[in-house]
Amino acid sequence: MYRRRRKRLSLGKLVVIIVCSAIAASTIYPFVFMTFTALKTSDDYVGNKLGLPIPPTLENFVTAVSGTMGISFVNSVITVSAGTILTVILGCMAGFGFAFLRFPFRAVLLRIIMIIMILPVTVLIPPIFKVILDLGLVNTYPGLVLLYVGLTIPAGVYMMATFFMAVPKELVESARIDGASTFRVFREVAVPLARPAFITLGTFTFLGLWNELLFALLVMSSPEQRTLPVAIALLRQSVQNPTLVQDAIIAAGLLLSAALPFLLFVLFNRQITQGLVAGALK
């Protein structure tokens, strides 16, 4: 009896392992292919699409970066970093406010922010773009950064508010008894406490903005202002009937964009997972 059960289980287990592995292969292999292709010369790729890049070459990266993609990479770093830092600072302050300050309609307001966080932005792109247009911020870095903060701040506020609400109130109370002002309580008690939450929110926000295409495409239209996703999208479109020759260079551009998220995930695996899961579990 015992033997039979064990045997049946292990057969089922084998099937399950095969299915799970096949799905894992489907998510890993395209990125392996991308990396191999980026490391091949164009000729090598045309003759040998699936094989290893032997010998590996970096010439595709040189070609990609020496075009406008190098500048685009820098633009992405600037705008995404600025957006992330502002989201973390403003989100931390507002989250502190929701958790420790008292004002009317607080619960309703936080609920509205949560709903705004969930609702899709993509269907409202034309009227959102009009705001930037009306403010005269088209083709400016502040315009894109303002948009980026607008995209990520609802999640930032909500995440920090839930974080601070879970903080034992006594920590803040004791500082109050010492006569500290609200701002000092924030700076000397709340901010040091929230350091792990900063990393979670920061990496999560950075990833989201690093991958953003649609607003960057609208706001930063001149070539020297493009962000990396825009450069990739346009590189692809500029070649209407793409020959295989360009594929290796495009793959290098894709790897430039994907490398940073992968690196962040290696470094901050736990925090990113926490950030992704944050909305669902409490």
Next chain:
Amino acid sequence: MTTTVTSKRRLRKYSSLGSLALFLGPALLVIVVIRIWPVFQGGYIAFTRWDGIRDPVFIGFDNFTRMLSDPILLTALGNTGKILLLAPIWVIGPMLLASVIQERVPGASFFKIAYVLPVLVSPVVIGTLFVIILGPNGPLNTALRGIGLGSLANNWTVDTNLVMWIVAGMVIWSSFGLGVLLFTAALASVDESLYEAARIDGANWLQRFWHVSVPSVRGVTEYWTVMVVIMAFSSAIVLGYAFSQGGPGYASTTVDLFIYNQAFRYGAPGYATAVGITLFLLIGILLVIFLNLARRRGELMFDDSGTPL
């Protein structure tokens, strides 16, 4: 709730206006300018003719009547509908995978990392990568020909009947890992003794999944279902843009890409806004109804003891 009960006795009911403005002001200002104001302004623009350059001109319900008889919009809605048709797989798939890698397979953390890779990368990268992989002489066709299945090789990116399903597949492929993460996190907090009890009662794996796991992660299932519906309306746009520019024709234009193209490619941002606002309000109403039904969960508790800061 507890707010009124405890604070009635206090001298000072609310925090000072100065600290409220300092801490909440900047974030709320950005939210109002970028997220709330466009809804109201869009509500007005929906009733105007607007070319994106000159001031909008009021035209009443013209945009809405146009919407009702726009065959391209109908195609776009149908394309988004195709993604929604796959929603059951999109919800149940990650739940099954999470449950399976949690308890049956060694190396759960490896699988979680593998599945989440596409979530980390920009949809532009994914769309473009699949253009290369599925290209006429790309690696997939090369591989098919190489193993003698050349008859299956196809010009995937321009096949009108297939292209939308490929985009829908990419939408799911690039997000199911997030669902797996959510469900594994939820399953990890299920009381182990429930499984133990079911096992003693002789329940097999499927029975344990159905009678213990599924009810235990109900909250996350609801949340993930909401996310799936929202993503169906919002995450095909970039993939479709990068993969096939919504084409050939309108074969892979989803409704969000339709709005974007109407506004910025075909010069009808007023009409695009009307479509967008309508959709936004519909989704918003559904979401609020849903959240109220699911209210027992996710209610934030404010601790209002002591004097406010």
